[in-house]
Amino acid sequence: MGNLGPNFTDPSSPHAGEFQPLDHEEFRRQAHRVVDYIADYYKSIEEYSVLSQVxxxxxxxxxxxxxxxxxQRFDEILxxxxxxxxxxxxxxxSPNFFGFFPATVSSAAFMGEMLCTAFNCVGFNWLASPAATELEMVVMDWLASMLKLPPSFMFSGMASVPLFSFSFLWTGxxxxxxxxSEAIICTLVAARDRAIEEIGPPDYHDYTSKLVVYGSDQTHSTFKKACQLVGIRPxxxxxxxxxxxxxxxLSPLDLQKAIKADVAAGLVPLYLCATMGTTSTTAIDPLEQLVHVVTEYNIWVHVDAAxxxxxxxxxxxxxxxxxxxxxxxxxxxxHKWLLSYLDCCCLWVKRPSLLVKSLSTNPEYLKNKLSESNSVVDYKDWQIGTGRRFRSLRLWLVLRSYGLENLQAHIRSDIGLARIFEDLVRSDSQFEIVAPANFGLVCFRLKGSESKRTEALNKELLEQVNSTGRAYITHTIAGGVYMLRFAVxxxxxxxxxxxxxxxVIKERAEIVLTTEDRNQIVNL
Amino acid sequence: MGNLGPNFTDPSSPHAGEFQPLDHEEFRRQAHRVVDYIADYYKSIEEYSVLSQVxxxxxxxxxxxxxxxxxQRFDEILxxxxxxxxxxxxxxxSPNFFGFFPATVSSAAFMGEMLCTAFNCVGFNWLASPAATELEMVVMDWLASMLKLPPSFMFSGMASVPLFSFSFLWTGxxxxxxxxSEAIICTLVAARDRAIEEIGPPDYHDYTSKLVVYGSDQTHSTFKKACQLVGIRPxxxxxxxxxxxxxxxLSPLDLQKAIKADVAAGLVPLYLCATMGTTSTTAIDPLEQLVHVVTEYNIWVHVDAAxxxxxxxxxxxxxxxxxxxxxxxxxxxxHKWLLSYLDCCCLWVKRPSLLVKSLSTNPEYLKNKLSESNSVVDYKDWQIGTGRRFRSLRLWLVLRSYGLENLQAHIRSDIGLARIFEDLVRSDSQFEIVAPANFGLVCFRLKGSESKRTEALNKELLEQVNSTGRAYITHTIAGGVYMLRFAVxxxxxxxxxxxxxxxVIKERAEIVLTTEDRNQIVNL
Incomplete structure (x- = not known):
């Protein structure tokens, strides 16, 4: 094999020259180096341009x-x-990243992720790694409880029934x-198949073409994509x-009107995606009123609180x-706000049996007594794919390392910083706030007399700010208004x-405004 | 916040008592400890029961x-x-894990995964992290080239066209x-939407209900699930x-018959999933003959070579x-055979523009000049979700650290070990090989005179072997035959x-056979 190096056994060993891609001492050496590389990166992170300038x-x-x-040698690659x-x-x-929504991280989650990677369990069913399945059940209940979700969303919700005397499919x-996206697809398919089953097979596709889904123009773009993916007529x-x-x-009244019109037209309302904290402006759909509106229809209501x-x-x-x-x-x-690195999205459902009905597979090579007895959860039947990583380790480490109180403090601190920014904007007569800052996001813009010009000014300001590399912000349009987003x-x-x-924003605004004034004078 | 500890700033610092979930020195300390924990785990891995016995x-x-x-303190959690x-x-x-297919790992991939986690880039489009997109393009081309895939599957396939004078959508x-599963869903939706577009909107759903997909009874179970998910009539x-x-x-003749019957019945053949190395027995569908059969129909052919x-x-x-x-x-x-940890599945397509047509979203908050000019790849439009990790780092580190020659040696070595096992089985008259061992998997069983009894014997043997904790093997049924799978x-x-x-297998077989003989004597 020629290229003997650290990935090969010692020439004096009985396996001399064998390819060893997981020699534990070489692993240890390299991993310690990468840890230092990463810690140094985090230490010096402010030296980098936030937005790449390539x-x-x-x-x-x-x-x-x-x-x-x-x-090739590890040194060369690093x-x-x-x-x-x-x-x-x-x-x-970077602490100067204020774009999109933050993707938050923490030491605890990193440690959990390292362990997850290292174990490399493919937890498609309980038996393939019992700890992976059960820890996920535990942390999902923990987080549900922290959010004060009703017991109907929790495995331990049916507290009066002794553990394992019942199937987990009958609890939430x-x-x-x-x-x-995956969470929406899984629930949408469960809702679709329930609706189809109710009408029965002869009218199968005819019926599918009648199914209608609801959201607002602020619902995440993945909702529309998910709907098209599962065959909802565009x-x-x-x-x-x-x-x-x-x-x-989302206006409950408008929703009600839309549903009524659809029912009158012979269509079948299927699914509502309500959002708590929309991507553009963190708008909050009024859940209580919305569920009141849909209550007489057999509509699956999903809340996207990403x-x-x-x-x-x-x-x-x-x-x-x-x-x-x-x-x-x-x-x-x-992975957005609970310090857990990508990718990690919690989905709670009241009736997992509906998910399982739509998503279960039962190939012979995965069969085992426990799965067949329905006494364990096989998470492959709650998701799109078959294989899955031991993601819950990350959340478990976050929840334990920091505890509820610190996590609350972390949320409050971010919101407090957004308030500080909001106040700075409000105190400046050249700027305005253009949407309520409900959480850590502040939507603002340079004021302007005329809408087209204001948009151009703010576009220019965005480019100018981001080209400095000292802060990164993004933009959106809502209600026809071009606005800048500052997500703390x-x-x-x-x-x-x-x-x-x-x-930086003020400094660049001065330049943008001065240039604009100059251009206006030239144009006179 | 009370619980001051390593996650909090030094009491003497100006931020005394602030919650610091990513203090770089605490990160460094904890991560070095976890590295040692993992290296020690890998060193002592043979001490654990392969199959969990909980x-x-x-x-x-x-x-x-x-x-x-x-x-809580990190010590306690660890x-x-x-x-x-x-x-x-x-x-x-574990080196004694012979179940399912192996999920292979390596130092190089672990280092790549640590870096991917650390950077935490959400590479939905080029701008969100140019390196994440471009490195993925590079490694996908590298691996395509190692597999001698035709240039039509590669970004650099159109070598005569100067870089960036054309849109990447028009290359493979x-x-x-x-x-x-995700790879199949994305291509299936692209094929579905192409077919629907060809017929046009008035017959939209009527047409969807006519679409037919093909595979064999050995095609991975996720194929059926994916089809149902995207609305193919069961x-x-x-x-x-x-x-x-x-x-x-899969027999080309049987496929041809099925397609002809469907066409005669007014149905529309849509998609064929051929498999190179089925999950049960690593069967190889005869691709060349299959594409010959479908050539006159407008069928999307996908190869699952997982x-x-x-x-x-x-x-x-x-x-x-x-x-x-x-x-x-x-x-x-x-993640199965190229040493790269979960989760990592390569998908090559000849016409990405079809994927993008079905999967693109274009919300305002992600718009940018480069994406709009089509001069860059925005991978969010090639997949189900929006967010995505920097997965290519892992593959890049594997391909560079080991190089083609070592990776070839690694594949050959596994197949060689499977040959050794196959020979051991063949040399024992109590056992038989029940499917061709094409790669690293050997399907075998204890011989038996009567099919029901043979199945029971082998089931018992499987349980016995796995209960020792010294090796883990799994089973399947193909062609009605219950068999044991030994995946090296x-x-x-x-x-x-x-x-x-x-x-271990021999030892347990003796016990199983002896018990069976005794039972038969008792039953006489």
Whole structure:
């Protein structure tokens, strides 16, 4: 094999020259080096431009066209990470990252992720790794309890029934998905198949074409994609318009009108995706009123609380989920605000049996006595794929390492920093706040007299700010208004970062406004 | 916040008492400890029972019902991993793991995964982290080239066209998915939507109900699930029976008959999932003949080469993919045989534009000039979800650290070990081989005079072997025959492990046969 190096056994050993891709001492050496590399990265993270400033093709042009024939030394590869990868990173962990929603991290979650990777359990069913399944059940109940979800969403919800005298399919429960998209697809398919079963096979597809789903124009774009994916007719996807007047929340009255019209037209209302904390502006759909509206129809109600749901571990925000006891499912992504790295999305359902009915597979090679007796949870039947990682370790480490009180403090601190930014914006007459800052996001813009010009000004400001590399913010359009989004919550962000970012924004605004004035004079 | 500890700032610092979930020095300390924990685990892995021997509920009964209020010390948590998690693990990394297919690992992939986690880039589009997108393009081309896939599956396939003077949508290319299930769903939806577009909107759903998909009874169970998920009528899913006579491969003649019958019945053939290396027995569907059969129909041909595809980096196995230049897409999971940990599934498609057409979303908050100019790849439009991890780092580290030659040696070594096991079985008149051992899997069983009894004997043998904790094997049924599966290829497995596992099997077979003889005497 020629290229003998650290990945090969000692020449004096009986296995001399054998390829050893998991020699534990070489693993140890390399991993300690990578740990230091990462810790140093986190230490010096503010030295990097937050938004990568490379041009398209920078890496394609730099790397060889084919993989090497012989193995290369670890030093060389780590050197290339520094040389080629780092400049092309947009630094999501940076305290100066205020784009999209933060993707939060923590030491505890990193340790959990290392263990998850190391064990490499493929937990498709209970037997394939009992700890992976049971820890997931435990942490899903823990988090449900922190959010004060009703017992109907928890494995331990039926507290009066002795453990294992009943099937887990008949309690509620939670499962970890990779993304909100998967959570929506799984529940949508369960709802679809329940509806189809009710009508029976002869009219099967005819009926599918009648199914209608509801959300608002602020519902995450993945909702529409998920609906199309599972075969909902595109013309049956109702994304009800919202307005600035109602703070971009879905209007129960508008929903009711839409449903009534559809029923009158012979269509069948199937699924409502309500959002707690929309992606554009963190709008809060009024859940309690919405479930009231749909109560007479057999509609599956899902709550997408991907980002803002985490705030409900604080009692003062829990009212945003009022009415949740009457919904069918809820998803929340701890990789957004609960310090847990990508990818981790919690899905709780009241009737897992409906998920299992739509998603179960039963190939011979996975059969075993326990699964057949229904006395264990086989999570492969709660998700799209078959294989799955031991993701719950990450959440378990986060919840234990920090505890409820610190996690509450972390949420409150982020919201407090957003208030500071909001106040800075409000105190400046050149700027305005354009949507309620419910959580850690502040939507704002440079004021302008005329809408087209204001949009151009703010677009220019966005580019200017991001090109400095000192802060990264993003934009959106809601209710026809172009606005800038300042999302506070990156794990490392402190008050001084928020203040410094505001300084950058102010500084660049001056340039943008001055240039604009000059251009206007020239144009006169 | 009370519980001051390592996650809090130094009392003497200006941020005294602040919650610090990512203090870089605390991160460093904890991560070094976890590295040692994992290296020690790998070192002592043979001391663990391969199959976990716990009972259902073992962990649910041991852990508290709610998360702690205050944070807990890292020592305590790591102690609980040892105490509660380890006994509930089925040790997939163990050299004595011969179940399912191996889920292979390596130092290089672990390092790549640590970096991926640390950067925590959410690479939905190019701009969100250019390095994440471009490195994925590079490694997908590298691996395509190692597999000698035709240039039509590669970004660099159109070598004569200068880089960036054309849109990447018009070349072929590859993308990393989590699992084969996702790869199948994405391509199936692309095929479905292409077919629907051809007929046009008025007949939309009527047409969907006519679409027919094909596979064999050996196709992975996720295929049927994926079809149902995207709305293929269950009665339109053809899983054509295979037989032991044709080595459980899909018969081109049977496929042709099925297609002709469907066309005659007014149905529309949509999609064929051919498998290279089926899950039960590693059967190889005859791709070249299959594509010849479907050539006159507008059928999307996908090749699921999840496990065995990796063998095609060795020239002597490449013939298994003969005909691949005429298929539409191919998936292969390096987490099975290319040392890369979960979850990592490569999908190559000839016409990414079809994927993008079905899977793209374009919310305002993700819009940017580069995406709109189509000059970059936005991988969110090649997959189900929006968010995505920097998975390519893992593959890049594997391909560079080991190089093509070592990876070929690794594949050949596993197959060589399987040959050793096969010879051991063949040399024993009490056993028989029941399916061709094409790669690293050997399907065998204890011989028996009568089919029911033979099945019972082998079931008993399976349980006995696995209860020792010294080896883990699984089973399947193909062509009505119950058989044991011995899958060689766990990263740490050496010849002596294979020989020792055979000894355990022999030893337990003696017990099973003796007990059976005794019972028969009693029954006389």
């Amino acid at each position: 041009k398209p093709g920078y890496l394609l042009a730099s790397l060889p066209k084919t993989a090497p024939s012989e193995g 050197g290339d990470v520094r040389r080629y990868i780092m400049p092309g990173l947009t630094h999501w962990v 429960g939670g499962v970890l998905q990779g993304t909100t 013309s049956n996807i109702r994304l009800i318009p919202t307005t600035a007047k109602s703070n971009f929340a 980002y803002a749901g985490s705030a409900c571990i604080c009692p003062e925000f829990r009212h945003c989920l009022a009415g949740v006891e009457r919904v069918d499912s809820l998803s929340l992504a701890p 919550g990156s794990t490392l962000t402190k008050e001084h970062h928020v203040v410094a970012a505001w300084k | 009972k259902p509920g073992y962990l649910l009964a041991s852990l508290p019902k709610t998360a702690p209020s205050e944070g 102690g609980d991993v040892r105490r509660y998690i380890m006994p509930g693990l089925t040790h997939w990394v 290319g590859g993308v990393l998915q989590g699992t084969t 009665s339109n899913i053809r899983l054509i029976p295979t037989t032991a006579k044709s080595n459980f491969a 496990y065995a595809g990796s063998a095609c980096i060795c020239p002597e196995f490449r013939h298994c993919l003969a005909g691949v230049e005429r298929v539409d897409s191919l998936s292969l999971a390096p 290829g766990s990263t740490l497995t050496k010849e002596h492990h294979v020989v020792a596992a055979w000894k």
